[in-house]
Amino acid sequence: MQSTLYISSNSPPNFHSPWRLPQTHFLSPSQTAPTNPKPAFKPLTLSKSLKTFLNCEFEDEELENLDKSASPLRLPVVIRQSGSVSRYLWDGNELNLVSVDGNALSLSRENFCLDFEDGFRRLVKICGSGLRNFFLPREISGNYLEYVKWKFLHRVFSSALQVLATQAMFRAIGIGYSRSLPSAAALNWVLKDGLGKLSRCIYTASLASAFDTNLKRVRFSTSVLFSLSLGVELLTPAFPQYFLLLASVANIAKQISLACYLATGTAVHRSFALSDNLGEVSAKAQIQTVCFDNLGLMLAAALNILFRNNQRLLVGLPFVVYPIFSAIDLIGIYQGLKHVHLQTLTKDRLEIIVNTWIQFGYVPSPAEVSKEEGIDVLWTKGRGLWPVRIGCLNSKNQIPRLSMMTMRSLNNDDFYFICLEIFNSRLAGTRQQGILLCLREGAGTADVIMGLLQACHIREAILSSRCKWENISEACDSSDFVLRDWLKLNEDSKRYAQRDLNMLNEQMSGLGWACKNILLSTKEQDRYSFVDD
Template identity: 60%
Template sequence: MHSSLKSNPSSRLFLIPSKSTSTPYPIFTFPRKFSSYKSLRTSIDIQQEGVSKEEELILPSNVTRRLPIVIKSSGRVSRYFLKGDSLELVCVVDEDHDDTTSFGLDVGFLKLIRLSSSAAKDFFIPKQVSDSYISYVKWKFLHRVFSSALQVLATQAMFRAIGIGQSRSLASSAAFNWILKDGLGRLSRCIYTASLASAFDTNLKRVRFSTSVLFSLSIGVELMTPVFPHYFLLLASIANIAKQISLSCYLATGSAVHRSFAVADNLGEVSAKAQIQTVCFDNLGLLLAVLLNMLFQNNQRLQASLPFVLYPIFSAIDLLGIYQGLKHINLQTLTKNRLEIILERWIQSRQVPSPAEVSKEEGVDLLGSRASKRVWQIRIGWLDPKAQIPKLSMMAMQSLCNDDGYFITLELSSHGFRRTPRPGIVICLREGANSLDVITSLLQSCYIRKAFVTNRLKRKDASFSDLSLQDWSFLAGESKVAARDDFTEMYKQMQEQGWIVKNVLLSAEEQVRYIFDQHQSLTL
């Protein structure tokens, strides 16, 4: 199963080996002996006919070289170009698919249709589903459209039965109320779920708690309607939008939460019991509200002010219960953040933590401050040309070959309000990369970060110029060997601890892949 993870001399992970494997300082230290660095040597040599490879790969400022890396995102195809010592990401036109001129059709119109179709597909369809999912969605479309229409007709009939809507003005007002209140609420719910589809998997606890806060605020908006009766429709519409967004998050994350508790694959039973709990607990809440109203029914003034007095108290208790409950959800699925916690613990103690231990360390992390506090942040995605990219990383991109499943580079990007440049590590995954590639690349990046933190590059204002080509080559090779040597035992422990290692859930930004283009050796 893991044979594909053995070290392959022809597979280069941005390696540019030097003649000597020694470094001027111990930049990397492991608790055991590793394979010889010479086993990772490739056909690229630093010295070749008296000219260093570093000098050969750095271009004059007036020369542009096309790199073998193509990025496809949101219907756009972009390619990296190296111009002198700077990196550029340029949107290119796919000439292989530009056959519209032979039919005499408008290129811009067909391009608009193609982009619209791609956007609609990304809006409604997940990225990784079975082949039968499209057919299921077609029949679901038929079911939901006519079911919703029947509900509207039934509601109108009920209004007529009690005398509402007999006049044209009332009918028009009811229709206007439906469009603003319910229509805008459902539309906002649709837009929200589409924009945060992957976040329901990667940041489940954070999204669920934030939408719970939003739901609590919507209750406060509804309580303000008696104070501002002239703005009833506006306030009700705003509150309904917030409730619909919160409901969408609750429904989207419910199955993942139930699955985390179903240790015997009894997902149906856990979901059914959860519905029973919800109905019973909600009825107790209704009973509490009725009793409080009955208690103050003889004092209309106190009864009118009761919601404003109880709202902050009940909301605080509500959010406290949600926050504490989320801490007890031990998700077994792997995300980038959870995997990073696991790999750090593995490097420190050679032991894989359980889902409960990772959940305790992960917490809810409302503002995502855990990752931002690190000196060397690890990021999965595409390389941002706006960030400061060291020359050795640019040379690594030029030496990329067809056997590489990913490559790792360094960057110096700005974060926070002060926009202070901070060093970071970027993992770029190739199209078709699986969970093994994600785990291996992240483990290698954690080893690289450990080397930086424990040596002279620990300081926050570290300059990439402090890292020589020889040091980076040695660090890359040893970290790659360490990751591949550790993988089998670590993977076994992850399975024993109950982690679902089949897939690694990534956000939309982390799902961006590069495509290797063999026809890249062009200098413009």
């Protein structure tokens, strides 16, 4: 149990020792000793001896008065422990720790007749403090409570739906009916679980880096998949002959969602831990999950009890509550993820930071970046004008002469290069211009930040004179002016990036951003090697 110790400001005067050592005076080189010799030890006079004796007498009398005092002495030490505030008191014989915030409920005769309303208020305060310490960690960020509120909605209604879906599957497989065959039911159940776990392994292996770079999007997408899987399980009683197929498809979706939940849970918990108390935050999250799931189980049981006398309504109940419970579940997940402010740097978050720095001259906080980043369920990020991409140059998307001139200007000190590219956008039949950042093998975090900073400076310059660069794909191979302008723009933007890099890193570190590493996707981790022939 953790406790906090405070030194009170209204402390009594300290007791100083009456014995003082004589001060030693040293002579400087310019000073000389007195000519008249005097004895080294001066005899103690009566006045000084009497003064020392009186000081000792005074302090002894003060201590005796404290011991004989009728009212206890309040010492300047306050303890905050488990939501209560206590202070040390000296009653003349022993040291006592007494509650000073009124949380202590005593059953003594003096306190038995306290006002009922005041006592009830104290009891509520104690219970609230106990529940808070049971469910919530001590050191958490301010957005944690909002996250827990939405998590409550998500877990309760998701748990209730899972109970109803399991009931439907039991009904479909024939458990509880005379026609059911235990061996066939067990075989179907084992097959659907085995297929689900196999799919979970394949999904986790193929999407490993996305759990870091696109955490919120993957988390919400798999939550939608989980909700749909519950709907498929609810359909199994209507099509019992296809039980294995429907149950396997549903279990595959559930296993994929579970894999994502486990893979992203640590990063979510770390975003709330203020003092590296990741273990405590994770433990409290498990407590919350168990309690909220039990409430959902109770809700499902209450619905079954309510309609137990009408078998027709009981069979149709899941189809009525499924859209309502699923909507509340997904809303809870979506709103909860909006309160998760990740401090790790990805390409998208770093680009938001750099754009804010260039346009407004400051570094946004993790909360501001989280609001700007969103969850991006529809994959709308990167659809703006002149998007920046990290990766290797695609021969189909290159601007030949411009790319060649950029590569020729490289030397052994460069750990990245920037060029322009033309690629097919998501809209069929349209081509879009973009900026490509190619990283060299051995490039560090500072090189990635500087390269993206330079690329964003280039984009700002291009957008400020769009008429000049909008037809670059046709002009660059026929005009030397465009090549010269591009090389000059590259040099100027690199100078601006070098100027801003140190200040940008300092402000990012001061706001809590994890600047040691930048999380990149699999395609963004492609590198080139420099060959000096």
